[in-house]
Amino acid sequence: MLDIDLHCHSNVSDGVLTPAQLINRAAQRGVVVLALTDHDDVAGLDEARLAALEKNITFINGVEISVSWRGRTIHILGLNIDPEYQPLFDGLLAIRTGRTQRAQNIAAELEKAGIAGSLEGAYAYVGERGLIGRTHFARFLVEKGYAKDMKSVFKKYLVKGKPGYTSHEWAALSEAIAWIIGSGGRAVIAHPARYNLGKNVLNDLLDEFSALGGSAIEVISASHTPQQMEIFAAHARNRGLLASCGSDFHGPGESFYDLGRLPELPTGCVPVWHDWNAFQNN
Numbered sequence: 481m482l483d484i485d486l487h488c489h490s491n492v493s494d495g496v497l498t499p500a501q502l503i504n505r506a507a508q509r510g511v512v513v514l515a516l517t518d519h520d521d522v523a524g525l526d527e528a529r530l531a532a533l534e535k536n537i538t539f540i541n542g543v544e545i546s547v548s549w550r551g552r553t554i555h556i557l558g559l560n561i562d563p564e565y566q567p568l569f570d571g572l573l574a575i576r577t578g579r580t581q582r583a584q585n586i587a588a589e590l591e592k593a594g595i596a597g598s599l600e601g602a603y604a605y606v607g608e609r610g611l612i613g614r615t616h617f618a619r620f621l622v623e624k625g626y627a628k629d630m631k632s633v634f635k636k637y638l639v640k641g642k643p644g645y646t647s648h649e650w651a652a653l654s655e656a657i658a659w660i661i662g663s664g665g666r667a668v669i670a671h672p673a674r675y676n677l678g679k680n681v682l683n684d685l686l687d688e689f690s691a692l693g694g695s696a697i698e699v700i701s702a703s704h705t706p707q708q709m710e711i712f713a714a715h716a717r718n719r720g721l722l723a724s725c726g727s728d729f730h731g732p733g734e735s736f737y738d739l740g741r742l743p744e745l746p747t748g749c750v751p752v753w754h755d756w757n758a759f760q761n762n
Contacts, residue, residue, distance in 0.1 A: 483509075483510045483511045483512050483513070483740050483742075484511070484512070484513040484514075484725060484742075484753065485506065485511050485513070485514050485515070485725070485726055485727050485729070485739055485740070485742060486513075486514075486515040486517070486540065486542065486557070486559055486668075486724050486725060486726045486752065486753075487515065487517050487542075487544070487557060487670065487698065487701070487724070487725075487726020487727060487728050487729075488502060488506075488514065488515070488516060488517065488726065488727055488728065488729040488730075488739065489516075489517065489518055489519065489544075489728075489729065489730050490502050490516060490518055490524045490528065490607075491524075491607035491608075492518045492521050492523050492524035492607055492609050492611065493518035493519035493520070493521055493524075493544075493607075493609075493611050493613065494519060494611075494613045494614075494615035494616060494730060495518070495729070495730045495731055496730060496731025496732070496734065497731060498524075498527070499516060499524035499525075499527040499528035499531065500527055500528065500530075500531040502516065502528065502729075502739075503528055503531035503532050503535055503537060503539075504531065504535065505732075505739055506535075506537060506739045506740060507535035507536075507537055509738065509739045509740030509741065510740045511537060511739050511740045512536075512537060512538060513537065513538040513539075513540065513753070513758075514528075514532065514537055514538075514539060514540065514739075515539075515540035515541070515542035515557075515559055515726070516528045516539075516540075516541075516542055517542035517543055517544040517557050517558075517559075517726070518543065518544065518611075519543075519544050519546065519555075519611065519613055520543070520544070520545060520546055520572050520575040520576050520579065520611065521543070521572060521576060521609060521611055522541070522543050522561075522563035522568075522569075522572065523609055525541050525542075525563050529541075538758050540559055540560055540753075540756075540758065541559075541560060541561050541562070541563055541665075542557060542558060542559050542560075542561065543557070543558045543561060543563070543568075543572065544556070544557050544558075544670060545557075545558060545571075545572070545575070545650075545651060545656040545659070545660070546575055546650040546651065547650050547651050547652065547653050547656045548648075548649050548650040548651070548652065548653075549652075549653045549685065549688075550681070551647075552675060552677075553648070553650060554653075554669070554670075554675055554685070555669075555670040555671070556653070556656045556657065556660070556667055556668065556669060556670065556694070557667070557668040557669075557670045557698065557724070557726075558656075558659070558660035558663065558665040558666070558667060558668075559665055559666050559668055559696075559724070559752060560664065560665045560666055560756060560758075561660060561663040561664065561665030562663040562664050562665070563663075565659070565662055565663035565664070567658070567659050567662055567663075568659040568660070568662065568663045571651060571655060571656075571659050572659075574651075575650060575651055576611055578648065578649070578650070579611060579612055579613065580610075580612065581648075582646060582648040583599060583602065583603075583612045583613075583616075583617075584599065585646040585648070586598070586599075586602075586614070586617055586638075586644050586645075586646050587599035587602070587617075588646075589643060589644050589645065589646050590617070590637070590643060590644045592643070593637075593643035593644070595621070595624075595626065595643075595644075598617055598620055598621070598644075601617075601620035601623070601624070602616040602617040602619075602620045603616070604620070605619045605620065614634070614638045614644075615630070615730060617637075617638060617644060618630050618633045618634055618637075618638060621633045621637060621644075630734050653688065653689065653692060654692050657689070657692045657693050657694050658692075658693075661693050666695055666696055666722070666752060667689075667693065667694040667695060667696065668694075668695075668696040668697065668698055668722075668724045668752060669685070669686075669689060669694065669696070669697045669698060670698050670701070670726075670728075671698055671701040671702075671703035671704065671728060672685075672697060672698065672712055673701070673703055673704045673705075673708045673711075673712070674701075674703040686715060686719060686721075690719060690721070695721065695722055695752075696716075696721055696722035696723065696724050696752040697712055697715060697716050697721045697722075697723065697724065698712075698723075698724045698725070698726060699712045699713050699716060699723040699724065699725060699745060699746065699749060700723075700724075700725030700726065700742050700743060700744075700745060701725075701726060701728060702727055702728045702729075702735055702736035702737045703728065703736075706743075709743070709746060710746055713745070713746035713748070713749050716749050716750075717748050717749065722749075722750050722751065722752040722754070723745050723746075723749035723750060723751055723752060724751075724752040725742050725745060726742075727739055727741070727742055
């Protein structure tokens with residue numbers, strides 16, 4: 481199998497590395513095909529594409545869209561998108577505007593829990609684009625000693641029922657999928673195990689996702705145990721969904737999988753890239 485990574489982040493959203501630095505790291509680790517999928521923003525794609533050309537990496541335009549579904553936040557990857565497609569561009573802008581308000585709400589919740597200065601602290605980690613997310617708050621909380629690492633700080637402060645959690649209304653599932661398909665891309669459910677949906681609700685999500693035109697599911701993910709990878713591979717096979725793989729890399733030491741270190745897709749899965757022209761030369 482080729483060294484393929486179709487889910488990672490730069491400092492345009494909540495990654496640590498610039499798009500070019502991300503590509504350089506990928507090249508050093510033998511990645512030959514990479515998609516940059518920043519949260520709700522496509523501003524890093526041009527820089528990454530130029531760097532990938534220099535490193536002989538096949539580059540795929542991507543994005544990770546924040547979606548609200550039945551009161552939950554889920555993430556939908558758009559792969560092989562046209563970032564200049566106007567409805568996608570406008571939709572992402574609206575989501576980013578909402579992120580600013582959510583950050584203020586998170587800071588207010590943390591203030592109630594006795595943690596002061598979190599908004600300014602989180603913004604200290606934000607890139608030039610100003611896009612702010614929970615990961616920036618997590619880095620601040622780890623820096624200040626409220627938790628030992630990124631994984632534990634999320635569990636302690638930033639998920640539902642914890643002191644720094646706040647609900648927020650993102651794009652609708654139908655909107656995100658329509659933007660992706662309209663731009664010529666393929667919609668993928670990112671790290672489905674992370675949502676802890678339960679069997680029946682997961683089936684409902686997959687039913688609705690497929691009915692709206694979604695076509696793939698992330699089988700290989702840093703959020704998945706080997707057992708969960710097999711479970712989602714079975715969902716892909718049984719439902720005729722394509723299978724994707726991604727490290728969800730955010731930065732050195734922050735991610736379970738580094739770039740270029742992914743296991744292979746389970747047997748019987750049809751890769752999300754199976755009919756992409758960009759892969760014909762690899």
